[in-house]
Structure formats: C-alpha cells, structure tokens
Amino acid sequence: MRTLSRLASGGAAAVAAGALLFAAAPAHATSASNTWGIPGHKMQVNAWHCGSYVTACDWKASTKLYKGSAHDNAQWVQNRAILAAHGVSVSIKISKNPEATLTMNSKSQGTVRWKNYGGHKWIADTYGQMKPSSLTVYVSTKSCGSAQITSSIKFTEKCVYAGAA
Template identity: 60%
Template sequence: MQETIAMSKREGARLVRGCSVVLAAVALVFSATPTHATSASTSVGLPGGNKIDINAWHCTLYTNACDWKASTRMSGKRPKMARWIQNRAELEAHGVRVSVSISKNPEATLTMVRKSLGVVRWKNTNASISDTFGQMRPSRGTMYVSTRSCGSAHVAGAIRVSEKCAYAGAS
C-alpha cells in the first residue's frame, strides 16, 4: 500500500513538471515578442556602389500586442550620410470592424488614417538610417496585421531616391 502511494506521489510530481513545461512553451509562443516574424525588404542602387535598403518586419503570433519595425538605410562599399533619409510605415489590422493602437519611437510622428490604419513617419537629417519601431495592439476581430515600409532619401546634389516600399503581411 505504501509503495502504491509513493508511486502515485512520484507520478503526480512528474505530471506537474510536465504541465509546467507545456505551459511555459505555450506562453513563449504567444508572447508579445515572438520568435516568429514576417518580413520584407527591397533595395535601390545608387551611383558609386551604394544602395538604399527598405525593410519591414512584424511578429506573426501574438495574444495582445505585436512588435513591429521599419527602416530605410544606406548601405554598400562606402555609405555616406544623406542630406535626409525618411521612413514611412503603414501599420494595419485586417478583418471585419477592427481597430489598432500603435506605439512608436519618440522622434517619429503617428497619424491615424482610420481606426485600423496608422502611419508612422520619421525624416532623419544628415544620417544614413531612418528606423521606426513599436507595438501594434489590434482589436479582437483582427485576422492579421501588416507593415508596409516606404523609404526615400536625398543623398547629395541631384541624387534623390523616390519612395520605394516593402510589404510584410498576407497578400
């Protein structure tokens, strides 16, 4: 009888440890900053071997909030400082009657175009990068979120890059 009770206690402890591991794994998958992400990028070549890279990124799995990032940066053999470099990120919740609240870095501006779409913009002067980041908090009816990152720049003299975009989200 004592052997049966001791065996049951060991099995119970093992079951509790197993449940704890499963719950920790589920919490990791559904955290606000998951390891799964959707991203996109595009590049524009410049004279002299440099280029402008436009990047969009956001999480794919979330419960309440989803981290996002968007950037426009100069890269290449010898990237120079641009007179100005700008990133404009469109952050949207998709579904029926959805809304989204958006946080962003302090130097950027946020304009809510409608309840489900916000635009974050930052124009950086005398720099080689303009990056924005924050969190989206979509409403319950949201099917998916998307990030569209658009970049432009005035590098030097007549070298200007008109706005080019990268879209991360369902098509």
C-alpha cells in the same frame, strides 16, 4: 490505483515540460527586406512586426543607405510605415518614436513618418507598438523608403510589405 497515479503524475510532468518548452521558444516575427542599387550606393528598406501577440505587437521599419558594406550619409533619408489591423470592424492604436509623426488614415490604419535631416543621415528608423482590437485577424507593416543622396542622386520611394498576403 498506483499505476493510475503514476500515469497522472507522468502526464502532468509532460504537460509542464511542454509548457516550459513553449514559453521558452522565441516568437516568430513577420518581416520583409529589400535592397536596391543606385549609383555608388545601395538602399535597404525593412519592415518587421511581432509574429503573435495577445494585446500589443511591437513593430519596426527602416530605410538605410550603404556605400559598400559601410553606411554613408545622404542629404536626407525618410521612412514611411503604414501599420494596419485586418478583419471585420477592427481598429488599431499605434505608438511611435518621438521624432516621427503619426497620421491615422482610418480607425484600422495609421502612417508613421520620419525624415532624417540631422545627424546619422544614413538611416531613418521608425518603431513602436500596435494595439489592435480583439476581432483583428492579422496586422501588417508596409515600410517605404526614400532619400536624397546628393543634389543629383535621388532614391525614389520603394516599399516592402510584412503581413499576410
């Protein structure tokens, strides 16, 4: 009986340690990034969202202008993020940063857009939270960036995709 009790308490300790390790482990995010060279500059477009969620998933998308390793101002920089829930008969609710606009393309997909004409014209970043319905298999973030660097240099929209293929 004593051996059974020790085994049970040892098993409980192992389960508790495993739960602690799992709880302390960081969640893996899903992300994508690419950089394109343009005359005298480079543009970077990024997409990121949580790797796992229960009811909500944070997301971020950005477009950045660099000259060498430092940021550089443009006439404007824009980011367009397309957020989607994937599965059969799914829906999604999307929150966003205040300066951005949200257009729901369907009940399972929305587009968040921000064109930065103001200060810090080297970046247009959008962010918020997705709340997909319970039947959602996975979520995705497609981030598209564009910019008018000078009157003669324009960065036409380029995109990156974070999500299942």
